Amino acid sequence: MEIRKVCVIGGGLMGRQIALCSAIHGYDVVVYDSFAGVPEKVRAWAEEYLAGRIAKGKMTEAEVAATKARFTVGDDMEAAAGDADLVIEAIVEVYEAKEKLFRQLNDIIRPDAIVATNSSYMVSSLFQNCFGDASRLCNCHFYNPALVMKFVEVVQGPHTAEETGKTVFDFCKSIGKIPILMKKEIAGFAANRITGVVNQEGRYLVQNGYLTPQEVDxxxxxxxxxPMGPFRLMDLTGVDLTYDLLKALYEGGAPKPDCYDLIEGMVKEGRLGRKTGHGFYDYV
Ligand SMILES: NC(=O)c1ccc[n+]([C@@H]2O[C@H](COP(=O)([O-])OP(=O)(O)OC[C@H]3O[C@@H](n4cnc5c(N)ncnc54)[C@H](O)[C@@H]3O)[C@@H](O)[C@H]2O)c1
Structure with a gap:
């Protein structure tokens, strides 16, 4: 299947970068975000990023103009997703939010459209019941910052058609990525499972008073x-993202994760890392 139009749902840290990367590589892209003020922020961010590419000599004015013509942002889901060949979901890492969105999407998208979730940990089979036909549903997990990082995990579940995995894998290659195609799904996929072991040990050492977060880093x-220790990385990816993951594990019956209270306290105080200027480190 040929991908021409891409809809990215969620214009946050990841969604906006996945979308702009796709537009730079020639796709027509619409970003849809349902939260007030976000579409304006995404437009301003894209303007600034593209101006920076010209200033650094990485893109010509003509390339930037063509990218801008292919990149739109809106708050109407039906207009954004209704005629897309590929819909990439990048909303918050909360199961109920994604499930609700996928049920809405099922009524809107074309019958031959592919839906890929950028979830960091949740396998796409968790959402297969949201779709009349789940054969065009898979994971497509980009790394942060998605405009820079080349690695992507494309993950097929038992419900995913071979053609879906291959189409998404080829799409990733066409936007300059180095993807892997996993044909057997597992929560957390590849790289996050591997770093997860290191992160867990780092949190254990802090929780039990052996090291500070900065010493772990x-x-x-x-x-x-x-390139980055686990706490500096948490600041980059968002302390709230780690909190959502740990909370889901804890509420699912796992033992209380190390550093849970510390991380919960930071989220309550709005110390979410780079995006709010403060986290384990200060950025302003
Ligand atoms: N942050 C990372 O480093 C990282 C890396 C890889 C994957 N991910 C995954 O990407 C996804 C997004 O993460 P993020 O860090 O970009 O989150 P974020 O909080 O920065 O952005 C989420 C965006 O989704 C929007 N949104 C929420 N509910 C919505 C809905 N129902 N419809 C439309 N828009 C909605 C919000 O307004 C927000 O702009 C998550 O699944 C996360 O696990 C994150």
């Missing part, structure tokens, strides 16, 4: 040469 960055 120094151990990883200086001792192991990781």
């Amino acid at each position: 120094i151990a990883c960055e200086e001792g192991l040469k990781y």
Whole structure:
């Protein structure tokens, strides 16, 4: 199947970057976000990013003009998703929110449209009942910052048609990514499962008073040469995202995760990391 028009649902940290990356690589893209003020913010962010690409000599004025012509942002889901070939969902990592959205989408999208979720941990089979035909549903998990990071996990569930996985995999390659295609789904997929072990150990060391978050990061960055330690990474991806994940695990019956109270307290105080200027580190 040929992808021409892409709809990205959710214009937050990830959605806006996935969308703009797709537009830069020649796709017609609409970002849909239901929250007041977000469409305006996404438009202003895209303007600033593209102006920066010209200033740095990475894109020509003509390339930027063509990208802008292909990139729109709106708050009407039917107009955004109704004629899309590929819909990429990038709303908050909350099961109930995604489930509700997918049920609405099922009534709107074309029967041959592919739906891919950018969820960090949830396998797409959790949502297969939201769709009359789930053979065109899969995971497509980008890494942050999605305009820069090349790695993407495309994950097929037992309900996913081979053609769906291949089409999304080829789409990722066409926007400059280096994807892998997993034909057996598992929560958290590939890279997040691997780093999850390190993150868990980092939180254990902090919870039990062996190290501070900043010392865990120094151990990883200086001792192991990781580009970022787990707490600095949490600031980048959003402390609220980690909280949503830990909360879902805890409420699902898992033992209380290490550093749960610390992370919950930070979310309540609005210390969400880079996006709010404060997290484990200060950015303003
Ligand atoms: N933050 C990361 O580093 C990262 C990396 C990979 C994947 N992800 C995944 O990407 C998804 C989005 O994460 P994010 O960090 O961009 O979140 P975010 O909070 O920055 O953005 C979410 C956006 O979705 C919008 N939204 C919420 N409900 C909506 C709805 N029903 N319809 C339309 N828009 C809606 C919000 O207004 C917000 O703009 C999550 O599933 C997350 O797990 C995040």
